[in-house]
Amino acid sequence: MKSHVSRRGMMGRIGAVLAGLLAGPVARTVRAAVSKGLASAGAAPGYEPAKHKWVMAIDANRCIGCGLCAQACKSENHVPAGPYYRTWIERYIILKPEAGADRARGETLVDSPEGGMRGFGQPSVAAERIQHSFFVPKLCNLCAHSPCTQACPVGATFDSPDGAVLIDPKYCIGCGFCIQACPYGCRFLSPVTHTAEKCTLCYHRITRGLKPACVEVCPTQARVFGDLKNSAPEDPIRQFYQNNLVQALKPQLGTDPRLFYAGIDKEVR
Amino acid sequence: MTNAITNLVVEAMPRFEGYVYPNEATHQPLWSVLIVLYPYITGLVAGAFIMASLVRVFKVKALEPVYRLSLLTAFAFLLGAPLPLLCHLGHPERCYEVMMTPHLTSPMAVFGFIYAWYLMAVLLLELWFDYRQDFVQWSRNTSGFRGILYRAFTLGVMDESKEAVGLDMKLGWIISIVGIPSAFLLHGYVGFIFGSIKANPWWGNPLMPIIFILSAIVSGIALCVFNYMVLMWVRRRSPDMRCLDAMGMFLFYALVMDAAIEGLDWVHRIYSADEAFQILRELATQKLFYTLNLGQVLLGTAVPLLLLGTLQVLRRRIPEAARKRMYFAGSALILLGVLAMRWNVVIGGQLFSKSLRGFMSYKMDFAGMEGWFMGAVLLALPFILLTVLVKLFLAERPPGRAP
């Protein structure tokens, strides 16, 4: 059965199809414009994301490893029990070199029992063997070129306009690509929601004028938080940048972390 | 005291040595056996298609007996490929998002389109151009539901004239040519999904896509050898030795290239010995000892190289029965070896901490979404699909009559 379609008929058919094709994007644009008008703001009423740029900094010289931050984060954000942490503390113990060895340092031991949530006990090595020991709080590094955002196939994780890297739990498909892509180990797959989860800088708090829970409970001001778009020179965050030489973690990967550390050693990864 | 013991048993803590980031201390790796199967299956697709295009594009006449089987193999496995992914997702019901709002900076998102392109524009089209004439004849000679099916497959184009059939061949040839880079893209992209992860030193390097493509070609050709021999055995026919010898030759040279590039990866890592080298060396020599050194390298590469190499050099001296056994053994070992390679890449990359200071260890479940059973089922499914396709489309009867 050969199909005998006249030229006019064919043109008509193709024209109708093309019209249908074009209608799609036009309808979409109209829809987007309407919804932009209706959906006014992103966050809490009156809060405009574009007017803020949140950032955190860590002064490891001040961390005493009490673990209150990790514990507060777990309860504030209802993080599932188990090996799931939005923030945690690591303890570094750098040993003295072996007697007679021609080295500057001995071994480095790192631990983080339950993320440091319940504090740290005494080190397993005798105090005389320790050359240096310190605590390092870890969390999302707030990368300017976040590999996790780059990796997300659907747009469920994103850089918010105000400086946080967030996850949309209603859109995440749970593929785990972002978790693999994060060099800092700050993401996990929630066994409850089956979506990726991470530190959100307590977005629900900072958009209400509160501080993130970890910053709130830190007794020694080891965690410094501020708004780069609305801070005076005497604010803690500006003072931090002014007074400290800083490091970022894994700079060779090009993720450009905006989380800076003061007072950490080369052994910290 | 008793409490402590019972608590230990109940809470079977995940084991790790050294230091691992707290989020890495989970009971199961994030990407488990399902994500091992997925690159394996897509690799088989790409390789089987390359086998088919050797006939169409490079006109290797000796491989003609296995042409349609290769295409059907590629098709069956391509259909089976998304299943492990779907099963692995935390929210499979949202899988459409990858096609609706694809984040184009993500290799996974682009892969959705590459897969769709390959399925529709390459594989289905090539199958259609090759089978259209048969569909027309079968639709005439078969009654009932099957007849309607064949009629539907013709897409209404019932022309059997010489020009029409000639056009089918010509267009099929063009599609085959397009298909070769598409096949490379299909599996190279899967390699890129791993190769793009700079956070993981076992995965993130530029050789990854190349290694994946080459091992895909090797595994695909091996699968065609395997399937062909099994099919002939089931139908109580003797396989065409000229075809087998040709496949064996291509398999051997593909394996040589694959081994060379994988060897290059090793040499480069060992020589440049960067920050991650210490932990990766321990990973390769200790944690992955059985699957890597024994499974992938020895049984999966060295022994097949020996078998196939001997067959290349001494072909005329070796009796036919022995050759058949060597081809079968070689292809089976290669199939297992490439599966081991996927395992070593995927699971191996999750056995060490990104802090480069420790190792995790996992025990694979039997039941559950990422257990042995599920893995076996998903691996068997494409073979079952292929059986159905062979029954429907690969004739044993004289031409004109439907299988």
Next chain:
Amino acid sequence: MPPQTFRLLLLVVGIVVTYSTARCFLTPPSFGQYGWFRGEALAELGAREPVYAGRKACEECHADEFKKLVEHGHKTLSCEACHGAAQAHAEDPDNPGVKLDKLHFSVCVRCHEANPSRPKWHKQIVVKNHYTIAKCTECHVPHMPEEAP
């Protein structure tokens, strides 16, 4: 046009139209508002309820304690660092069900136990050698740690 090409072209057009239509309906409305994500997600994430109240919330009712706190050594501490999450209490201060528990001396020990990993400027004691017969509050006032009770 040969019939094969025509039919296939029709199929292609059909697929593209189906895809475009599906995309129009299956893309969430606020998607793309701020970037490649659902704009509403910002509001949803911001709408979660806090569990910790923050220092300022405590100051509203407990101004006296607050005045003492900020003039002594624990001035950098948040009330909730020792007393626990207080949002439920701050919202409903008279409800005995959400009142905060009395504190145990383990709260003090948590920060002040001597540990070689802790910085030297931090006041720390080896607890088992430090007046173990008494509770901390017998000699120290938590809100004014330099003072005696």
